[in-house]
Amino acid sequence: MILFYVLLAAAMVLLLWIVVKYNGLIMLRNQALNGWKQIDVQLKRRHDLIPNLVQTVKGQMEFEQDTLQKVIQARNAAISAKGIADSAVKEDMLSGALNKLFALVENYPTLRSNENVKQLQEELTSTENKISFARQFYNDIATKFNIAQQVFPANIIAAMFNFKTSELFEIKVDAEREVPNVDLSLKK
Amino acid sequence: MDKTRNIYEQQEHNKRTTFAVMIIFVVFLGLIGVGFDAFYLGTISEDAFLPIGTVIALGLGSLSAAWSLQSGAKAVLTSTNAVPADPNNPSHKQLLNVIDEMSIASGLPRPQVYIVPDPDPNAFATGKDPQNSSIAVTQGLLDSLNREELQGVVAHEMSHIRNYDIRLMTVIAAMMGAILLLSDWARRGLFWGGGSRRKSRSSEGSSAGPIALILLVLWIIGVILAPLIGQLMAMAVSRKREYLADASGAELTRNPMGLVHALTKLESASAPTASIKRGAAHLCIVDPLGRKMNAKEGFAAELFGTHPPMKNRIIALEAMAYQMKPSL
Numbered sequence: 001m002i003l004f005y006v007l008l009a010a011a012m013v014l015l016l017w018i019v020v021k022y023n024g025l026i027m028l029r030n031q032a033l034n035g036w037k038q039i040d041v042q043l044k045r046r047h048d049l050i051p052n053l054v055q056t057v058k059g060q061m062e063f064e065q066d067t068l069q070k071v072i073q074a075r076n077a078a079i080s081a082k083g084i085a086d087s088a089v090k091e092d093m094l095s096g097a098l099n100k101l102f103a104l105v106e107n108y109p110t111l112r113s114n115e116n117v118k119q120l121q122e123e124l125t126s127t128e129n130k131i132s133f134a135r136q137f138y139n140d141i142a143t144k145f146n147i148a149q150q151v152f153p154a155n156i157i158a159a160m161f162n163f164k165t166s167e168l169f170e171i172k173v174d175a176e177r178e179v180p181n182v183d184l185s186l187k188k
Numbered sequence: 189m190d191k192t193r194n195i196y197e198q199q200e201h202n203k204r205t206t207f208a209v210m211i212i213f214v215v216f217l218g219l220i221g222v223g224f225d226a227f228y229l230g231t232i233s234e235d236a237f238l239p240i241g242t243v244i245a246l247g248l249g250s251l252s253a254a255w256s257l258q259s260g261a262k263a264v265l266t267s268t269n270a271v272p273a274d275p276n277n278p279s280h281k282q283l284l285n286v287i288d289e290m291s292i293a294s295g296l297p298r299p300q301v302y303i304v305p306d307p308d309p310n311a312f313a314t315g316k317d318p319q320n321s322s323i324a325v326t327q328g329l330l331d332s333l334n335r336e337e338l339q340g341v342v343a344h345e346m347s348h349i350r351n352y353d354i355r356l357m358t359v360i361a362a363m364m365g366a367i368l369l370l371s372d373w374a375r376r377g378l379f380w381g382g383g384s385r386r387k388s389r390s391s392e393g394s395s396a397g398p399i400a401l402i403l404l405v406l407w408i409i410g411v412i413l414a415p416l417i418g419q420l421m422a423m424a425v426s427r428k429r430e431y432l433a434d435a436s437g438a439e440l441t442r443n444p445m446g447l448v449h450a451l452t453k454l455e456s457a458s459a460p461t462a463s464i465k466r467g468a469a470h471l472c473i474v475d476p477l478g479r480k481m482n483a484k485e486g487f488a489a490e491l492f493g494t495h496p497p498m499k500n501r502i503i504a505l506e507a508m509a510y511q512m513k514p515s516l
Contacts, residue, residue, distance in 0.1 A: 038292060119278060125335070126285035133293035136442070141295075 021157045028145040032166050035138035042130040043078070043091065049127060050075045050098075053120045057101075060111050064104055071097045084167045095128060135169045142166035205428055206356060209421050213363045214246070216414055220370045221245030223407040249366040256362040257316040257355065264314050264471070268463050270302035270324045279330045286339050287323060290346040293440045299323045299349060308461040309333065309454050312471035313345040313354050321349045326461060333450055340447030343437035344473055351436060353429045357470055360422050367418045374411040426470040426494045434501055435508065444509040448502050455498045470494045 054068055061068065074094040081087040102121060105111050112118075146165040149158035157163075224241030273280040284301055291298040299315065302324035309329035315321030323345045333341065348354055438444035454474045461476035469476055475495045495501075 035295070042292075115278070119281070122278070122282055122285065126282075126289060129289045129339075130292050133289050133440075137293055137295050 018157060021154050022161060025145070025148060025154070025158060025161075025163055028141070028148055029163070029166075032138065032142045032145045035134065035141045036166075039131060039134040039138055042127055042134050043087075046094075046124065046127045046131065047075055047079055049120065049124055050094075053101075053117075053124065056114075056116050056120060057105060057108075057111055060108055061104065064101075067097070067101055067104055071101050074098075084169070088169055091131070098124065098128075139168050142168055206425060209360075209425050210356075212421060213360070213367070213418065214249070216367055216410075216418065217245045217249045217363065217370070218242055219407070220367070220374060220411060220414065223411065224374065227404055227407065245366075245370055248370065249363050252366050253359045253362040256358045260358050260362075261314040261316065261320070261322060261354075264312075265302055265322060265324060268304045268306075268324065270304045273301040273303050282335065283325060283330060283338065283342075286335065286342050287346075289339065290342045290440060293343070294346050294350050296346065296350055299346075303327060303330070304461075304463055306461055306463040307331075308476070309457050310461040310464060310476050311341050311345055311473045312464070313348045314358070314471055315349065315354045316358065317352070317355060318349050321354060323349075326463075328457070329454075332453055332457065336443070336446040337450035337453065339441055340437065340443070340450045341473055343440040344433045344447060345437075346440060347433040347436040348429070348471075351429070351432060353433065354471070357426065357429070360425060361470070364415075364418050364422055368415050371411045371414045422470070423494050427496045430495050431501065431504060434505055438505060438508050444505040448505045448509070451498060451502055451505075474498070 050071060054072060058068060071094075074090070074097040078087070078090040078094045081090040105117065105121070146168075148154060149163050149165060221242030221244060222239065224245070225239050229241055273284055275281050275284055280301075280303065283303075287301055288298060296318045299313070299318075299321040300323075302322055304310075304324050304326045306326040307328040309326055309332050311323065311325040311329055313321060313323045323342065325341070329341065330338070434447060437447055441447075451474070461472070464472060464476035472495075475493070
């Protein structure tokens with residue numbers, strides 16, 4: 001009789017543990033999904049801003065049609081990208097094309113001092129930052145989610161309920177970010 | 189300050205310190221209350237236990253903390269004449285964008301954004317939790333920092349919100365207020381009502397004489413020192429929190445040098461921020477009162493400054509930039 005109660009208690013504890021772990025995994029999965037959506041929101045915003053920018057600078061930059069074409073092409077390619085890896089590559093290409101355009105804008109004093117262009121530039125810079133911060137945040141959450149699935153004994157539950165690990169963004173995204181200047185002189 | 193700690197160790201360390209300090213504050217309030225009970229009201233003795241004084245002391249502490257959490261943020265913002273940022277103004281819009289970026293990086297809801305019309309560069313965060321928080325920056329800050337530096341400052345403030353420093357500092361300020369009030373009452377009690385009660389106590393409890401007397405003396409010393417010790421602890425917490433916010437801000441932007449450049453600029457503009465009053469000083473990124481103490485190093489600065497010496501903050505951040513470099 002005592003043995004029965006002991007087993008019953010053990011079963012209850014096990015069940016409780018499974019419920020808690022399962023809920024924890026579900027919570028993390030939703031957080032990761034949410035982080036992923038946040039990236040999408042920002043990417044879409046960037047895609048929407050680009051035609052505006054091209055329209056605004058087109059008249060002044062007729063000799064740079066080639067660069068403008070490349071930005072448009074990169075944008076369209078990015079919109080039609082499928083999957084995380086593909087989208088990351090296409091978005092990086094778009095960032096490159098945009099940076100080239102911004103560098104060229106610097107050669108046109110009328111554009112450089114144009115309020116509209118300045119605002120668009122600020123918006124695109126901010127959106128680009130938001131994309132990389134959203135990726136950074138997503139990577140952190142997704143890593144947490146992946147670790148939670150892989151450690152023993154939670155991996156048994158993850159396998160039981162068929163959880164899948166989340167794909168991460170390549171470190172390349174971070175490598176693109178400006179490497180901070182390090183001053184080792186420790187100014188006194 | 190051990191500069192070799194990495195950010196996670198620093199976060200852990202700060203959490204432990206904070207917890208210890210909160211306990212000490214509560215114990216302080218409790219002790220003042222118990223003293224009232226034992227020495228004035230006679231509600232705690234061998235044959236009576238009705239700790240009215242203790243309950244009042246702890247209750248006063250919690251009430252003032254609750255009130256501060258509820259309306260403290262608004263009071264601080266009003267006292268600085270802060271106005272909401274205007275999205276149609278290009279420089280305000282940039283600030284709003286940077287704040288959006290940092291709220292995405294930290295995964296927190298976007299705080300309310302205010303501009304303080306003051307030419308001296310400074311910034312602070314306030315509120316009771318990440319869902320009800322505000323960040324305010326001065327017009328001078330917007331005018332003097334570039335985008336990267338602004339991002340560093342906003343990340344610092346966002347970290348104050350994420351680490352619940354805004355709540356902690358609000359509660360500590362409220363507790364300090366309660367301790368000041370109580371110790372003031374206690375001191376008055378010593379001079380006014382103390383005599384007659386002490387006589388009655390000594391006549392009834394002559395057997396417990398010396399020990400009771402020693403306890404009474406210790407309590408009086410405690411009451412006199414409580415405000416000073418409380419103040420020192422509040423400042424210690426504030427300094428720790430500044431280091432932590434610098435570190436976790438750099439973790440958000442992954443660019444410690446942005447904040448280093450901003451701090452360098454803020455330090456050279458050492459004029460006091462006139463519109464930020466003493467009560468909000470511990471919330472700011474640099475001491476708005478322009479006190480010399482925070483600029484110096486050494487024992488006194490470690491004890492009395494609300495902010496760590498700027499030089500130490502910059503060195504700590506530069507060390508972080510160096511640690512980060514291989515991973516980039």
